[in-house]
Amino acid sequence: MIDTFNRGLLNFLAASPTPFHAVENMANALIDAGFTRLREGDEWDLQRGGRYFITRNDASIIAFVKGLSDEVETGIRMVGAHTDSPNLKLKPQPDIYTKGYWQLGVEVYGGVLRAPWMDRDLSLAGRVTIRDTAGQLQNLLVNFEDPIAIIPNLAIHLDREANDKGAPNPQEQMAPVLGQCDDDHKPSLNALLLNYIEANYSDLQVDSILDHELSFYDVQRASLVGINKDFIASARLDNLLSCYIGLEAMISAGTDVSTVLICTDHEEVGSMSATGAQGPMLESLLRRWLGSDETVARVLDRSMMISVDNAHGVHPNYVNKHDNNHGPLLNQGPVIKINANQRYATTSETSAQFRTLCADAGVACQAFVTRADMGCGSTIGPITAAELGVKTIDVGVPTFAMHSIRELAGSLDSFNLVAVLKAFYVMKNAPGAAR
Incomplete structure (x- = not known):
């Protein structure tokens, strides 16, 4: 199963040199899986159990399932990533x-x-x-x-x-x-x-x-490298790898619970655009779907977003660039990303929820905190959390050479993260601690 998954991932990376191509490939995969394309300018008639998707500017895409269960009771399971790369x-x-x-x-x-x-x-x-x-x-x-x-x-x-x-x-x-x-x-x-x-x-x-x-x-294709093919080497792992992980999880999700996959453009330049995470695309969809402000607020209170973007794996030649207690290793599980200054949106509550999902799926997880004397990148996580007020966690696959023309990730980590997101998408109880 891992080999089949990785072959699909390598093919997706090779076929998606730009966000436009990535979104077209994701749209075709969703159509093949039975999703219906909606146009934002048309009137919608969303049905319980319906599977839909929209695109904007050919470079951002949202797939969603209007679950059979009432969203006010269960909330919505959301996964986010971005389609652009430096x-x-x-x-x-x-x-x-x-x-x-x-x-x-x-x-x-x-x-x-x-x-x-x-x-x-x-x-x-x-x-x-x-x-x-x-x-x-x-x-x-x-x-x-x-x-x-x-x-x-x-x-x-x-x-x-x-x-x-x-x-x-x-x-x-x-x-x-x-x-x-x-x-x-x-x-x-x-x-x-x-x-x-x-x-x-x-x-x-x-x-x-x-x-x-x-x-x-x-033009060099993505490939498995290493004596035991431990690694995936490719352009655009940040963040098409996460788009593919989310796509695979969304396609396999059922229709009992409402789910969303959002992959937006322009994260690498700040997300402030009509098609970026700081734009209105997701909020607009939720308001059309759920109706009144009262319903939106109640649903979001029971919802959770997993922002999936690559994490910095500890590099064997640059070990001193990491905090000694927070150096994620490739092929040792997805990484929970934490930052005291809100460069990541993780909270103790969302972290605990993700750790529980990992344990239930039999997947190890790790944590990343940057050195206290170094700056920290960011993701769509804090932006989405601020725009919607939804509980959010930042996670990702550990990676070397982020933002290089060719990046490196573990050949097991993506497959394991898909298993966790699949469990998240079918989770019926509303996320969060008891109240």
Whole structure:
């Protein structure tokens, strides 16, 4: 079962180079599992036992089950993750021509670990918005798949201090090279996209390309590595790994209890957008679903959110970067993330609930607290807790090299966390301590 799960995870990671692709793949999986797509602009008629999902801007998705049990009695079981990952995103007018080379200008999206992007085989993917010959606007998914670009390092002979310096400058030293050109025959992104659309959307008549949201990505596929295949190495483990975990749990959940899976965009840049966790997407859905403010308040009081995002595993080469008592190990279970300054939303009550779920599922769990002299990242957990007032816990799979172009996680942890989330989704008693 673990092998089957990991093969599915690896395929999902490979097929999801951008949030747009991840959401399309999740939507297709939900449809195959019997979920019904709803449009936010349509009138809804939600039925008990119904399984539904919505998307927004093609990059955020919420799947939900309107359970057979009354939500006022049981509450709603919620799991949250995010679809975006740090990357190099194309600028609006990216074409650069220098010394006979064609490059594309990029800006850094999120907290990219920049140095690992050098000397990698890169492709380009995302969304393009066009106007067709009938005057209609259309969004098209794009994924070149083949390695079409690279960011070469400067030779050590030309910079003897290179190993002592910091990361490359993203404005001056990280424009990917796509090929060579001359003054009479200059390639362009627009021409490249038109050729792609002609080859992949043969029935579409394009009048003009109006805009794009495109990012470079490493074409090396996700893989199991290590003598005993102990690890998963891949781009975008933060946080597509959590999206896949939540998806697998949601698809297998029953219809007795109301459940939600929300995977939003823009977490890596603060979540403040129409499609981010700090936007109105989840609250809007809950109000349409539950009706009055009175009902929403009563349901949320009996509900709980598990925010799932990767945790920092203790690195064997950097052990001193962790608190001695809180260094999570890969393949030793999901991690409860705790921070006194509310960078994580975990409370003793939600932690106790999660530990109970782990024990009942036969899964070990760990705890992470950052060193007292170091800063701490954050997640959608505190944002969702603040927006909704729902009991929330932050958990995740321990990971190395977070925000690198290729990250590393344990090959057992995701499968074990799915087991815990499956138990959470079918839990009938309202979460929380006795009152």
